Amino acid sequence: MPNTEQIREALRAVIDPELRQSIIDLGMVRSIEQPEPGRVDVVVSLTTPGCPIRSHFQKGVTEAVAALDGVQLVNVGFDVLSPEEKQGLQQRLGRQDGLPTGALARVKNVICVGSGKGGVGKSTVTANLAAALTAEGHPAAAMDADVWGYSIPRMLGVHGKPRVSAERKILPLVAVGGVKAVSIEFFLERQDQAIIWRGPMLHKAIRQFLEDVDWGELDYLLIDLPPGTGDVSMTLAQLLPQARFLVVTTPQPAAQNVAKRAAEAAQRFELEIAGVIENMSGFTTPGGERFTIFGEGGGQLLADELDVPLLGKIPLQEELRTGADEGRPLVLTDPDAPASQALYHAVRGLIAVTPPQPLMQQPTSGHLAPAAAPVTGTPLPMAP
Numbered sequence: 001m002p003n004t005e006q007i008r009e010a011l012r013a014v015i016d017p018e019l020r021q022s023i024i025d026l027g028m029v030r031s032i033e034q035p036e037p038g039r040v041d042v043v044v045s046l047t048t049p050g051c052p053i054r055s056h057f058q059k060g061v062t063e064a065v066a067a068l069d070g071v072q073l074v075n076v077g078f079d080v081l082s083p084e085e086k087q088g089l090q091q092r093l094g095r096q097d098g099l100p101t102g103a104l105a106r107v108k109n110v111i112c113v114g115s116g117k118g119g120v121g122k123s124t125v126t127a128n129l130a131a132a133l134t135a136e137g138h139p140a141a142a143m144d145a146d147v148w149g150y151s152i153p154r155m156l157g158v159h160g161k162p163r164v165s166a167e168r169k170i171l172p173l174v175a176v177g178g179v180k181a182v183s184i185e186f187f188l189e190r191q192d193q194a195i196i197w198r199g200p201m202l203h204k205a206i207r208q209f210l211e212d213v214d215w216g217e218l219d220y221l222l223i224d225l226p227p228g229t230g231d232v233s234m235t236l237a238q239l240l241p242q243a244r245f246l247v248v249t250t251p252q253p254a255a256q257n258v259a260k261r262a263a264e265a266a267q268r269f270e271l272e273i274a275g276v277i278e279n280m281s282g283f284t285t286p287g288g289e290r291f292t293i294f295g296e297g298g299g300q301l302l303a304d305e306l307d308v309p310l311l312g313k314i315p316l317q318e319e320l321r322t323g324a325d326e327g328r329p330l331v332l333t334d335p336d337a338p339a340s341q342a343l344y345h346a347v348r349g350l351i352a353v354t355p356p357q358p359l360m361q362q363p364t365s366g367h368l369a370p371a372a373a374p375v376t377g378t379p380l381p382m383a384p
């Protein structure tokens with residue numbers, strides 16, 4: 001078996017494509033362990049949660065170490081450099097002006113909101129959480145990755161074409177309450193235009209949303225995922241290894257099982273699960289009588305099974321639906337409504353589990369590759 005020094009030497013072959021130095025020289029190799037004969041575990045520290053070249057490191061490290069005599073299995077794990085370590089890295093690079101600025105450099109938390117199936121209120125919850133977070137003093141944005149059933153523009157009441165900044169970045173539209181939004185809808189010729197997305201194109205569109213949008217300083221970027229466990233979740237997990245996953249489910253056991261599969265897929269892609277939100281949790285009549293239309297207890301069961309907190313139980317309330325249809329999030333128009341109260345409760349829970357860390361003085365970069373194409377004109381590749 002090779003010793004640690006020999007493994008470190010082999011890892012010199014792994015070059016960070018953006019910083020153009022080996023991950024050893026950059027101090028990005030956190031640990032090298034050999035828990036059993038023939039097996040090597042390497043942990044690589046990334047500069048930012050939004051580091052889309054994780055797969056490059058995964059492949060490079062695996063190949064470099066597997067080439068050594070006696071190595072049968074290589075496990076590559078990832079974590080993030082602490083602010084002090086990032087500063088050290090900057091000094092090593094001799095750059096006083098910070099690393100190249102990435103689009104997500106000023107986004108403190110990325111939360112992917114997913115569900116097992118459609119219609120459980122994932123988009124409604126996403127839109128209202130973004131509005132409630134912003135109202136609570138935590139600037140937030142909602143991004144539609146639910147490319148087939150995008151509904152963020154309608155729910156936040158924002159439509160139109162985004163402007164492009166002097167730096168050729170797409171500027172999000174700003175909805176009521178100051179919530180920023182980016183959706184596939186903004187790039188369609190007509191609102192009713194049908195889109196047939198194929199895998200690579202979808203990947204490219206999402207990548208462009210993340211890289212070519214100037215999100216500005218955000219405490220939370222909420223990404224509305226398509227229901228289920230498809231391409232998009234995988235793309236996002238690759239692009240944003242440190243994003244967290246928030247699961248929305250309805251209370252009945254059947255839905256909870258489907259939601260669990262989605263959560264498990266997220267875990268397979270190494271997205272950490274932040275918590276569960278149960279939606280459509282009972283309906284209370286004006287007279288105070290409560291009906292558990294979609295059953296009861298599913299959210300708590302799911303949270304227990306995943307060993308994450310149940311962040312909120314949002315009751316059925318007609319005004320939440322009409323607000324969503326009219327582009328006026330209920331958390332803003334009636335913060336005291338029962339559904340709003342439950343959403344604010346969920347927001348406080350989300351903040352507790354994913355506190356926005358202060359940004360460094362000098363923004364550091366993600367490893368965001370330059371935009372593949374200029375974003376003026378038609379920014380996104382659209383299928384007919």
Ligand code: ADP
Pocket residue numbers: 115117118119120121122123124125151279280281314315316317318320321322324325339
């Ligand atoms: P998904 O994104 O999971 O497909 P939506 O957010 O589009 O689901 O919700 C489906 C429908 O149910 C929408 O009309 C929405 O406004 C409504 N809805 C969602 N949650 C609630 C709720 N708690 N009370 C009343 N209506 C709701």
